[in-house]
Amino acid sequence: MKRSTPGRAVLLFFGVFLVLMIILPLLYPYGSFVHLDGRAGVIDNWSKLSFADPLTRAVYLIGDFFCHQEMARTFIINGSQMAFCQRDTSVLIGVILGLIITDEAIFRLYVGKIQYVIAGAAMMILLMVEWGIEYISGMDSLAARVATGILAGVGIALILQYAITKDYEKIVFKKGV
Numbered sequence: 083m084k085r086s087t088p089g090r091a092v093l094l095f096f097g098v099f100l101v102l103m104i105i106l107p108l109l110y111p112y113g114s115f116v117h118l119d120g121r122a123g124v125i126d127n128w129s130k131l132s133f134a135d136p137l138t139r140a141v142y143l144i145g146d147f148f149c150h151q152e153m154a155r156t157f158i159i160n161g162s163q164m165a166f167c168q169r170d171t172s173v174l175i176g177v178i179l180g181l182i183i184t185d186e187a188i189f190r191l192y193v194g195k196i197q198y199v200i201a202g203a204a205m206m207i208l209l210m211v212e213w214g215i216e217y218i219s220g221m222d223s224l225a226a227r228v229a230t231g232i233l234a235g236v237g238i239a240l241i242l243q244y245a246i247t248k249d250y251e252k253i254v255f256k257k258g259v
Contacts, residue, residue, distance in 0.1 A: 088246040089184065089243050089246060090185065093178060093185070096177055096178050099141070099174070100171075100175065100178060102137070102141050103141060103166065103171070103174075106141055106165075107159040107160045107162035107163075107164065108159060110134070110138070110162065113161035113162055114134075114161075115142065115162035115163050116153060117130075117153055118130060118145075118146065118151040118163050119150065119151060120150060120151055122148060122149055123147065123148075124146075125143055125146050126146065127142065127143070128143070131146075141165050142165045145165030145166045145170075149165075149166045149167050149170045150167060151163060151165070151166070151167060152167060155167045155168050155169070156168060156171075157171060168224060169228075169230075169231045171231070172227065172228045172229075172230075172231025172232050173234050175231075175232055175235060176231060176234060176236045176237075176238070176239070177236070177238050177239045179232065179239070180235060180237070180238065180240060180243075181243065184239060184240060198240040198244050199240065199244050201237065201240055202236075202237035202239070202240035202241040202244075203237065204237070205236055208233055209230040209234035212226050212227070213230075
């Protein structure tokens with residue numbers, strides 16, 4: 083087994099989820115998923131999604147629970163909101179990019195160093211700073227949300243790769259499997 087196997091499994095999961103977020107609005111009539119604004123941590127769009135098939139409903143309900151889904155701050159595909167807002171979608175894209183970048187087979191990076199965790203945390207802090215500035219000043223910048231979201235996603239990927247590779251190497255490569 084290659085050292086990057088666990089990272090690739092996580093990459094596959096997030097990649098499939100992103101593809102579903104993009105494709106599912108295209109499978110329904112124009113504007114099927116609109117006005118899903120709500121609160122994170124609460125499923126408040128269950129009744130608005132009753133017409134959707136189980137897979138579509140699951141993706142949108144995951145978005146409903148983890149994201150505010152404010153229509154004004156969500157990418158629109160086929161007249162419908164995506165399941166997550168622009169910032170959260172950008173974080174997901176960043177995680178995918180970060181997992182690709184840190185894949186040992188591509189860049190031969192050893193991600194078992196604590197410096198990657200520190201760099202990842204710094205990237206995530208940038209997102210929090212941008213959010214705070216946006217909240218305090220009332221500034222509304224799509225470019226800032228997307229850029230800091232992608233950076234934070236790469237930071238999350240660095241931390242994920244460190245965590246899963248560290249434990250995976252202990253189990254697989256120390257026992258001679």
